[in-house]
Amino acid sequence: MAERCAVIGAGQTKHAAKREDVSIAGLVREAAERALEDAAMDWGDIDAVVIGKAPDMFEGVMMPELYLAPALGAVGKPMVRVHTAGSVGGSTAIVAAHLVTSGVHRRVLTVAFEKQSDSDAMWALSVPQPFSAPLLAGAGGYFAPIIRAYMRRSGAPDHIGIVVAVKDRKQALKNPYAHLHIEDISFEMVRDSIMLWDPIRYLETCPSSDGAAAMVLADEDCAAASPRRPAWVHGMAMRSEPTMFAGRDQVNPQAGRDCAADVYAQAGITDPRSQIDVAEVYVPFSWYEPMWLENLGFAPDGEGWKLTDSGATALDGGDIPWNCSGGVLSSNPIGASGMLRFLEVALQVRGQAGAHQVDGVRRALGHAYGGGSQFFSMWVLGTEKP
Amino acid sequence: MSAAPTGRPVAVVSFAQSPQVRREDHRNEVEMLMPVVEEVFSRIGVTKADMGFVCSGSSDYLVGAPFSFVSALDAVGVWPPMRESHVEMDGAWALYEAWTMLRAGDVDTALVYSFGRSSPGQLAKILALQLDPYYLAPLWPPPTALAALQARAVIDAGRATEEDFAEVAARSRRQALANPHAQLSGDRAPGELMKDDYVVSPLRRHALPPITDGAAAVVLAAGERATELCDRPAWITGIDHRIETHALGARDLTSSPSTTLAARGAGLGERAAVDVAELHAPYAHQELILRDALGLGAEVSVNPSGGALAANALMVAGLIRIGEAAQRIMDGSAARALAHATSGPCLQQNLVCALAAETPSGGR
Numbered sequence: 001m002a003e004r005c006a007v008i009g010a011g012q013t014k015h016a017a018k019r020e021d022v023s024i025a026g027l028v029r030e031a032a033e034r035a036l037e038d039a040a041m042d043w044g045d046i047d048a049v050v051i052g053k054a055p056d057m058f059e060g061v062m063m064p065e066l067y068l069a070p071a072l073g074a075v076g077k078p079m080v081r082v083h084t085a086g087s088v089g090g091s092t093a094i095v096a097a098h099l100v101t102s103g104v105h106r107r108v109l110t111v112a113f114e115k116q117s118d119s120d121a122m123w124a125l126s127v128p129q130p131f132s133a134p135l136l137a138g139a140g141g142y143f144a145p146i147i148r149a150y151m152r153r154s155g156a157p158d159h160i161g162i163v164v165a166v167k168d169r170k171q172a173l174k175n176p177y178a179h180l181h182i183e184d185i186s187f188e189m190v191r192d193s194i195m196l197w198d199p200i201r202y203l204e205t206c207p208s209s210d211g212a213a214a215m216v217l218a219d220e221d222c223a224a225a226s227p228r229r230p231a232w233v234h235g236m237a238m239r240s241e242p243t244m245f246a247g248r249d250q251v252n253p254q255a256g257r258d259c260a261a262d263v264y265a266q267a268g269i270t271d272p273r274s275q276i277d278v279a280e281v282y283v284p285f286s287w288y289e290p291m292w293l294e295n296l297g298f299a300p301d302g303e304g305w306k307l308t309d310s311g312a313t314a315l316d317g318g319d320i321p322w323n324c325s326g327g328v329l330s331s332n333p334i335g336a337s338g339m340l341r342f343l344e345v346a347l348q349v350r351g352q353a354g355a356h357q358v359d360g361v362r363r364a365l366g367h368a369y370g371g372g373s374q375f376f377s378m379w380v381l382g383t384e385k386p
Numbered sequence: 387m388s389a390a391p392t393g394r395p396v397a398v399v400s401f402a403q404s405p406q407v408r409r410e411d412h413r414n415e416v417e418m419l420m421p422v423v424e425e426v427f428s429r430i431g432v433t434k435a436d437m438g439f440v441c442s443g444s445s446d447y448l449v450g451a452p453f454s455f456v457s458a459l460d461a462v463g464v465w466p467p468m469r470e471s472h473v474e475m476d477g478a479w480a481l482y483e484a485w486t487m488l489r490a491g492d493v494d495t496a497l498v499y500s501f502g503r504s505s506p507g508q509l510a511k512i513l514a515l516q517l518d519p520y521y522l523a524p525l526w527p528p529p530t531a532l533a534a535l536q537a538r539a540v541i542d543a544g545r546a547t548e549e550d551f552a553e554v555a556a557r558s559r560r561q562a563l564a565n566p567h568a569q570l571s572g573d574r575a576p577g578e579l580m581k582d583d584y585v586v587s588p589l590r591r592h593a594l595p596p597i598t599d600g601a602a603a604v605v606l607a608a609g610e611r612a613t614e615l616c617d618r619p620a621w622i623t624g625i626d627h628r629i630e631t632h633a634l635g636a637r638d639l640t641s642s643p644s645t646t647l648a649a650r651g652a653g654l655g656e657r658a659a660v661d662v663a664e665l666h667a668p669y670a671h672q673e674l675i676l677r678d679a680l681g682l683g684a685e686v687s688v689n690p691s692g693g694a695l696a697a698n699a700l701m702v703a704g705l706i707r708i709g710e711a712a713q714r715i716m717d718g719s720a721a722r723a724l725a726h727a728t729s730g731p732c733l734q735q736n737l738v739c740a741l742a743a744e745t746p747s748g749g750r
Contacts, residue, residue, distance in 0.1 A: 002490050002491050003490075023520060024519070054452075055446050055452035055453060056445075056446050056447055056474065057446060057447075057452050058452075059519070060515065060519070061515060061516075061519045061523070062445065062446075062447040062512065062513070062515040062516040063445065063447075063474055063475070063516050063729070063730075064519070065474075066516060066629075066632050066729070066730040066731075066734055066735065067517065067518045067519065067632045068632075069629045069630070069631060069632055069734075069735075070631045070632060070633070074629055075629065075630060075631045076628055076629075076630070076643075076644070076647060077628060077629065078626065078627050078628060078629070079627075079629045079735065080473060080475070080479060080482070080483065081473055081474045081475050081479075082471065082472070082473055082474070082483075083446075083455070083472055083473065083474040084455075084470075084471055084472050085453055085456060091471055094471075095471065095483055095486075098483070098486045098487055098490055098492075099486055101490040101492075102393075102486040102487070102489040102490035103393055103489070103490075104486055104489065118519075124452050125452055127450065127451050127452065129451050130414075131414075237469070238469050238470065238471055239467045239468065239469060239470070240440075240459065240464050240467060240468060240469075240470035241464055241465055241466075241467040241468075242459065242460060242463060242464060242465055243456060243457070243460075245465065253467075254466065254467050255467035258466070258467045259467075371453060371456050374456075375470075
């Protein structure tokens with residue numbers, strides 16, 4: 001990577017099941033205006049706009065960026081639309097960062113959103129295709145057997161998923177933008193919630209949210225001129241592998257391991273658990289925390305659940321807090337969910353995370369995955385200029 | 387992170403496309419793509435293992451399925467895992483994303499591909515869903531009606547006549563006779579074309595693009611890797627793209643200021659000095675608007691491939707323009723070329739790519 005790049009502005013909407021008070025344009029503009037305000041910039045300061053979202057069928061609008069161009073101040077500018085499944089929010093930020101690292105642009109606005117209440121994601125995920133086995137259960141039905149395979153392989157006890165669900169929902173209470181604020185969340189409440197896709201209970205799954213995230217990315221000179229502390233990009237990577245083939249390890253995908261190895265090498269990280277101070281990792285179903293702890297090298301194979309069970313990943317008292325914002329389990333505007341992970345670590349590095357801030361963050365990992373967990377995007381941000 | 391210099395030159399080193407046809411009855415998207423990917427590699431003797439990055443462009447709405455690019459990726463078979471990304475746009479913008487990756491020095495080579503199969507759906511209805519969902523899409527205007535509004539504005543402004551549209555169509559389809567991949571070609575005089583019925587006044591049948599199924603792929607390479615892979619790489623001397631407002635009523639439909647801006651960003655002056663220009667003008671009158679926006683003189687060979695009037699696979703036709711323009715340089719028939727891609731109703735978004743046989747000094 002050639003030119004340096006930093007996050008100098010971040011903004012997000014209040015995430016909710018239905019944001020009926022705004023149009024799609026109003027939703028993305030809410031996040032983008034907050035990011036610009038944070039960067040002390042105006043629309044005219046932006047050179048290019050990179051926008052991402054998950055499938056267009058989630059709102060029923062084909063290529064909505066065409067209609068959103070004026071709402072995002074993109075008229076007369078370059079505008080790119082990224083779509084890489086659930087990892088899209090992360091990939092979008094990476095595509096935007098490449099516009100800076102390549103020296104093409106100096107200040108790029110990147111935005112991701114989903115307005116799930118405009119359509120029905122479950123329906124949109126289940127369109128029958130000729131010669132393909134229909135997937136009529138949405139994402140939970142797809143991932144449940146993979147989680148079951150993890151439990152069998154690792155010998156993890158049944159309660160681990162509940163621990164994650166309680167932890168992330170408790171942390172969400174400290175994030176005013178989070179969709180779910182379940183004040184009396186408890187182990188018993190999660191345990192007793194209805195089983196949706198065995199072993200995934202209702203309260204172990206992510207909600208369906210409307211929401212948007214936005215960041216301003218800038219080159220070294222613009223970052224130096226920015227009023228607030230920049231979060232520097234120390235490394236970024238994307239990896240993909242095929243959805244299915246004989247012998248594919250769906251529990252611990254190679255693409256995730258390779259992506260982590262790439263981003264760690266760029267950032268000079270050899271021991272993620274000790275060298276990364278906080279992580280926002282895409283955990284849409286509770287069991288994905290222990291699974292990704294292993295995939296991302298925070299724990300040896302088969303032992304991620306022990307880390308979770310010990311409280312190591314909790315904001316309160318853990319040595320490697322994961323998803324202090326409440327994570328995907330507390331807000332899931334699908335297309336924006338990955339960017340929210342990337343954005344939340346920018347907040348942590350810049351000391352802007354408010355009640356869910358971790359003290360003394362120097363380096364943080366943002367992670368997103370998508371599809372049948374075959375698409376990965378990650379970045380490492382730090383307080384120091386790389 | 388690697389310390390490769392920014393702004394290192396990037397070139398198109400290989401291009402391939404499927405036959406552009408009205409209806410792919412017996413092949414799905416993966417089956418359309420596989421031979422194209424195979425060809426774009428075999429032309430320069432590489433395999434997927436030589437690619438540092440893969441980027442594609444397509445639209446879920448054409449396929450009628452979410453995540454359609456996911457299964458399409460099986461045409462490459464990204465195992466072991468690869469760096470890979472996708473834009474919900476014409477493949478020309480996927481090429482732009484790959485160009486920024488190569489320029490940043492992260493990788494030296496990239497495969498770019500796109501696919502578009504419009505035949506299974508009702509394109510006029512599908513494209514209405516591309517419009518403002520609150521104020522425009524509920525009216526279900528077909529794309530031909532919006533294009534006709536633009537053509538009428540061009541006529542009313544005294545910029546061109548229906549005969550001029552027929553001239554463009556006649557020339558495009560005549561030139562397409564030499565393009566084995568073209569869907570529509572023929573040698574009909576403009577006067578004869580003027581006997582066609584109107585589809586939507588003032589657009590007669592000949593002024594409209596065909597509905598096309600097709601796929602295309604390009605390999606990009608940076609610096610010395612480009613000269614290793616290709617005797618005469620088509621160097622990208624500049625590439626830029628701009629978008630206009632979506633509100634048709636707020637635009638001067640007779641001009642294309644975003645194309646002019648993109649051409650300037652791509653390092654082309656007010657009069658693009660090129661031998662060949664491949665313009666993504668789905669409707670005949672749009673070629674005239676684009677010629678003005680780019681300042682193309684009569685000496686420039688426009689759309690030797692036949693252009694989008696000869697084949698217009700959505701999400702692919704823009705990438706094909708870059709591939710065709712690059713091919714003219716790689717085969718030695720041109721020294722400088724320009725390629726253009728468009729997206730959205732009435733040329734809302736435009737990309738301009740400047741290509742040359744000579745290595746660029748490094749600017750955009």
